[in-house]
Amino acid sequence: xxxxxxxxxxxxxxxxxxxxxxxxxxxxxxxxxxxxxxxxxxxxxxxxxxxxxxxxxxxxxxxxxxxxxxxxxxxxxxxxxxxxxxxxxxxxxxxxxxxxxxxxxxx
Numbered sequence: 001x002x003x004x005x006x007x008x009x010x011x012x013x014x015x016x017x018x019x020x021x022x023x024x025x026x027x028x029x030x031x032x033x034x035x036x037x038x039x040x041x042x043x044x045x046x047x048x049x050x051x052x053x054x055x056x057x058x059x060x061x062x063x064x065x066x067x068x069x070x071x072x073x074x075x076x077x078x079x080x081x082x083x084x085x086x087x088x089x090x091x092x093x094x095x096x097x098x099x100x101x102x103x104x105x106x107x
Contacts, residue, residue, distance in 0.1 A: 020086045027079045031098055034072035038101055041065040045104065055107040062104045072100050 003011060045061045076098055
């Protein structure tokens with residue numbers, strides 16, 4: 001976002017702020033997508049258990065759930081680190097807002 005009216009330092013600061021915003025937005029969008037997937041997978045697993053599907057099929061679903069959960073946990077960590085690096089020091093905010101469900105145990 002170069003502006004000829006700004007000093008080179010102001011232009012650099014604006015560029016850095018834009019990069020911070022873009023990075024945080026991307027992490028938050030990816031984390032939100034993972035949380036949505038976890039909610040959907042949880043419902044599918046519960047439905048499969050209600051329908052008494054084979055433990056093998058349910059375990060495949062649980063493995064997928066746990067992989068997505070691990071990805072969400074990594075994204076949550078990245079969000080905290082990126083927020084701190086950007087000067088936002090209330091990192092517990094993200095763990096309170098983006099609650100990751102516990103791992104599921106295989107049958």
